[in-house]
Amino acid sequence: MSGVRPNEYTFAGVLNACADLAAERVGKEVHAYMTRVGYDPCSFAASALVHVYSKCGNTEIARRVFNQMPRPDLVSWTSLIVGYAQNGQPDMALHFFELLLRSGTKPDEITFVGVLSACTHAGLVDKGLEYFHSLKEKHGLVHTADHYACVIDLLARSGRFNEAENIIDSMPMKPDKFLWASLLGGCRIHGNIELAERAAKALFEIEPENPATYITLANIYANAGLWTEVSKVRKDMDNRGIVKKPGKSWVEIKRQVHVFLVGDTSHPKISYIHEYLAELSKKMKEEGYVPDTNFVLHDVEEEQKEQNIFYHSEKLAVAFGIISTPPGTPIKDAIDINFFYPQCMPQWKIDAAVGEDCALLFMKFVDI
Template sequence: MRIINAISLLVSSALAASAAIPCLHIGKEIHGHIIRTGLDSDAVVWSALSDMYGKCGSIEEARHIFDKTVDRDVVSWTAMIGRYFEEKRSEEGFALFMNLIRSGIRPNEFTFAGVLNACADHAAEGLGKQVHGYMTRIGFDPFSFAASALVHMYSKCGNIETAKMVLKGMPYPDLVSWTSLISGCAQHGQPEEALQFFELLLKSGSQPDQITFVGVLFACTHAGLVDKGLEYFYSIKEKHGLTYTANHYACIIDLLARSGRFKEAEDIIDEMPIKPDKFLWASLLSGCRIHGNLELATQAAEALFEIEPENPATYITLANIYATAGMWDEVAKIRKTMDDRGVVKKPGLSWIEIKREVHVFLVGDTSHPNSKEIYEFLGELSKRMKEEGYVPDTNFVLHDVEEEQKEQNLFYHSEKLAVAFGIITTPPGTPIKVFKNLRTCVDCHTAIKFISKIMKRKIIVRDSNRFHCFEDGSCSCRDYW
């Protein structure tokens, strides 16, 4: 009875913590009471203690209790691993998962799902593959949501073919799996396949939800399928009886704006029953950048300045639009506004994994041990690219400087450095996969198409928006992103 009461108190404390009530001190008092009354020999009590500390935000104490627990079961392991991921301490979470494997205790589907979702969030495909291999060796249940997590992980990491294979091996794919694959195909430049999987979802008897339609609309957006996208958009409410979300509106505005159909976009915005959010205005601003719509771009930017004045992306995009139009006085005004408001441009960051080691590059980076070799290679490559017809796109270089300096600034962008490093450190013909924290620029996109053809390499670049698969001078996005 005493043990049950202690556990009840700890659970209550943990629940209070999850409701944002500051009660860590209460939990510590209970902990002290447990030690004084001799209840600290019970494994269940230790598990409840660890849970309480974790939910109260004291992860170090939770780990201390976890390490002292003698009879740790898979539930305790899974909870502790999950806490690290929740606290954005992924390396420690992955390390603890490996400790679990070595302990001989068999992970359950909750463990696998948590680790695979973390792999998806961090684009850690290498570790995800190891987890998949382990799951296969011990014989995981294809009906479990761990299988859905596998589809999600491979889709987010850009290995869309393996994601398809996993889904096809599932007897009855659930909605999460269908949705992950639809979104993955859309992001990977396979919009037709994304829509085919959506039709297969409907034929399977599953009912799409609001998240599914975000993937469907995304597929239409990046294939330029405006009329098809509008058809799906209106079917959300009329055919499937679902309510529109802010994401649906952002997607349809993105689709219309990218296609230059601004009047239709404005009509939908005017008729929206909900207030446009930052994603919708950003989508509209992006479309204005493509088509040089200065008037509407200013309107979208003003709305974004009110919602999130600290976001540098709005200032940079508007400055790019002015720079393209040669309006350098307006560019200078935006720079001054950024300075006055203390807004700092987020640095472009790209990384590539070679032999299980991650290499990170900034624009113009010279800190890497192979910098000299990288820059020499890019210099020679630049000559070959120009011979093949490459012309640097300096339209979006904000600085009003000489053309030669603009070209030099462009050629040392972080994704080009990462791609160059991948080429010089891997055997000929090896596919290269680079990740970037921001949207790739127009010039880098053009340049990498030339590089893929000259070097005969498949180059995948995952930017903040989607995957770009470059091969033999073409990109999977069809230059529509």
Template structure:
């Protein structure tokens, strides 16, 4: 790090070298520069410390980045925001939220980039309570309504299932940007209000704002959730013909989802066979999901074969194909799928559901008995099951893959993770309190029907966010209209 003529590097030189190491990224070179900085006494300079922290963060050594960050004497909001953002990028959200809390206590005011980073993390985690606190802070400190942080608020509330607050924030924006419009459209689509999603898309067009490819993903999703095949195809064709955009893989996946969930398999195959690009895993998974609904065994085999080539380790493909066979009573084929999973070491991802009660997260697995109030939960479910049958509920035992007696199938269905979570929510909260449950997988048809009955029997509003969308149950009706 020293020239032939004895000229030593200064803080600007080493900062530039660290930036180059971060850009490559090359941790080894960055560490060598760090060693030189310590030896040359440049480690007292704020600019150098900031560059060091940035280098370690971009090279994936987040703990080293935090070590440097903690020893910086003069940390401005840019430095804080960068460190907070690194935690979120690495999926270490708890530490990101904790550091954000430290920032607030430090007296340094967050900027729009800080708010946007934290709100986006709230979106991915559906942490609406944290998002609301940030919203309150932004209002108290006079946040700029023109800023992209305000748009991040719309996105956060939409992703957390509170689309009505998202709309209120949206209406308070002097000039909504495309991100805000798209977030609101996608929010309505995911929350079972496709008509409003399409209404706001038409308002977007009237406003003169030009939609992009992400906007159309929300629009096509809205059509899918409502079963609007003709309208969806009209929007799909308009992407290129009217708006001059190029189709993306996501657009094709959405339109295949729309067609297959409506049983339009020939039209779906025609589009797949004419695509200018190779179908991706999302498209094939959408097709396989539609085949599961309608029992299209032939096309399910085609979709599964393609998925086995793309991601042979994904258990969801095996399970969905086995579901198709099980629904048709093809137990030999189900056994063959299970053997293939065992031979290839593929393990099914366990279904888990969670909910927050009094600021504590409660997690449930299928058949889980580890919760402190497990006996109460199971006793309540047993009593609830009796009341549901009196109301006319019939368990959909075709969702159980095992070739066992009907009574055993009903018992297996009774203890799915979302049912356990909902039962806990009912006994752990005051009468009439809305319940919100999150699930890592798509909810099955039996649970969906059961929760409709439960919502009516206990007179509760129950929201379930699965891996696909929000389901809002009230008085025995789901917001998705039984089309998901």
């Protein structure tokens, strides 16, 4: 409005702000303005474009911008690798990491966080361990707490707890809350109660007021049918005055944000949402799908557990997005679950062409 022309640093600053807020629509508007006035494809602004699209889950456009850069810098390489890793395309993340190495660009510690994350999502345990050790032996970098958290997450998810414990015991620094949270998450998957209690004890000492640890431990006990232990955890939460905030999901339709809580009935279109979800649920069961109710915390009947899953806040948000937009419209849904630690479960972004097959697949994914 002042008439002062922005430069590459201005663009980079506002794009980084868009990335932090996952505000892709605003980022696209800035990108369009940059295209009109012209910008240097080798500048900080170009790198920031790759970052904002990767952070928002639009890896297709991120790669397009990346390919237009004559000499991509390490920030751009890393943004693309991390973007692919965090948005369900681990193979592409590792592919671009190999291209980075061939290009002669030296990776840094942050690059390896994306690489290890990609290995975790792809279940490539041995490959991840290879990258973890090469970080120091081949590339001369120093393992950080984030690297250790990633490799523990990698091992814990695959149930290789002995190796995870050996690494924890040999770490040169004290394990942080993110590492213990990763270990606790793996214990939840595989039902390792003894190690879960060790991880939870460490987390209670680090941040005793965080409800995530209590809820996760209670879920592990519940899955094992140890309802007395579940009651003890709940009582401990009550005594400490700790309350778990309900998860919420939101979807933006025509620049209006619609927020949903689990079991929400306040939305004016809720009857249409429930009707659509009921149709999907019927089709899923006809295909032989059985909902996974193992991690529904409450000691209730199986039918009630299925209902709890059915009215998951993200299912409500996505269903509303589907019925409110023409077929083929990309949906951006965000979920804010206080149950998880920030980098163990970043703010999810789902970007998919809307269709019946996609919807069925997504509803199964939310249960997992």
